[in-house]
Amino acid sequence: MSGATYQGWDLSEEEREIYRQRSKESSRAKAQALRGEGPKPIHPINLPRLNPENLMQPLAQNGGKALSLFSGCGGLDLGFERAGFGHLAAYDILNEAGVTLTRNRPQWKVFAGQEGDVTKMDWRQYRDLVDVLHGGPPCQPFSAAGRQKGREDSRDMFPEFVRAILEIEPLAFVAENVPALASKKFSGYVREIIELPLAPRYHIARFMLAASDFGVPQVRKRVFWVGFREKAKAAKYREPEPTHDWQHLAAAKSKQPVQLSLFSSCDRSKKTCMGVREALGLPDIGIDALAPTIRSGLTGPRHTTSILSSVSAQKVWEKILIWPNGVAGNRQKAHLFVAKNGHFRLSVPDCGIIQGFPESWSIYGPTYMALGQIGNAVPPPMAYQVAVSVARALS
Template identity: 50%
Template structure:
């Protein structure tokens, strides 16, 4: 029964992200890259006056997801990426059994943070199309994951089922073989597009018809993360009683900027429940304007790339989509401070981008800058995953 309420592998090619850009735009990017290299060289030689102090962030995402005691619920993670779902469930008290991810560098990230975890990554061991899921039957309480979402991305071409990167069938196969108590699947808002209603019904709802499924939307900024990042979740319970108990997480925070500017938001007594704007979260100076970041993306596909937090209210208002440009983001705050962006705007470090996404600095990412940005930009904000995990455990009475 199924209830929906309002509350050899093609996968090996799926990790090859293709950027279709014109020769003019490619030349433009090369010019930007050249200017960036020259500016960085001058900064390293001390030819520029230092305009920024090393920032000290005021936001610690760990505060948004206090560590819970073990609830003894065992999880299996598919399409694990940089670990957003895994970290959120870990902080909520779940026991990690295994993670599967195609991209090899993600294993290094996981083991740098949780050396005892079992992580299978790369084409040989992380390809979910080649795993015999029967070995996990009866051993897993919760399966969670975010099947590759590019086919349904609002910003993409929305090819859906016809796109080889669509891995929903592999997720549903694992669920139907292992038969966990509950599954949690996350994806992009593109799946809410009416053109995909048929896909959702046939390949998600009907494909896991033994589960009572709730579909809902969550925004990271509602849970203290300084970013507009909206995602759709599917939570399915094997037992209808658990499904009826499950509650969609209520927002825990309200945006500080919205609270200040809107006459329609009642004042909040507990100031700890305000979502910081980006500048405040990162410990930057007050310029009289602050807001949460737009959605972080993992690559660059247009002219609106950013490597910095703009130092003017006009610049902040026109920030646009946060297309993070790997060549400009610095590996640490010392380098970011010494190497200001064009116009002396504050340059972002990898640690800062992690905070904007809801990752605590204690969660270390492996790889070069572009690999780290890919892991961060494709992840669920951990505090969002945490709140879903807490309510799932409550529904299972743990």
């Protein structure tokens, strides 16, 4: 994997040994379970109720051409496609991301690995060809879960994204990142690296979106910058309005998953966002919640197959009887490999749904790598709403 995306934590040899032992033990238990020699399965194979395709009705092609940088497994790309945009090309340094995109859309032009390294590109070849340039530069330099070194972090690619915008001069651009980048800590960074260099050419709006506002069953916020070259288009621009109500699932705030009977307090003009149990088709246990923010598996001390992001997240997963560690590659394996506490074990396709990816969009790579791509992605239904809002302003 590229050093641009992965940075191991500084661990002592003793800590490393603990991880090694735990991982060996878990591999042994898993192999035993998959041979049918483990504890008897408790949970039937789940049939999800949420199909994220239904959160992004496909719109007719609008003639708009998008160029995708830092494409990952294509959260933004899929959202833009469903909103009617065509793609000129996609760039990502991770080979596996390139395979994911190519397998799902063989007709797309995908540059991955060294060919996809944005730092090596002269973008002027795309001048006058691009309507919307979109990208989510790596979030690790800013994420509250990391060291927040910002411009001191070698993975900081925002200057590269800004360079691409200025070299291409698309009609509009969309940039996305973690909420921390909109915090006071990074206000100087945002002003100097993003907004000031672009201000002479672009009229820029900045806003925060929550994935559950668009029916994605997860606590996940992202900050967006949307810029237009023409003032009139910028004046016409309206940021996406929530389509779904999720207050009945506000587990993160109350730390208590809420009784389903509170459904009656919803705003009836919006649709109701499913909780994660409902979305995955798990039996009704009287409580449900939005899934806690899933972590990106491409950071951390080892190639983790856990999507756990914090201690408070663990409490929520426990209450809704879901085991967020040792995610299985598929549902059959999750079914056979019973979690120690008897809770429901997640699979890669389940995590895809939690992040708003339809099952028709397969994510390539070993489990840790597939989870890394999923955890890094913009939920496609959120991307779709942003793409629709941009298309409206450009029309």
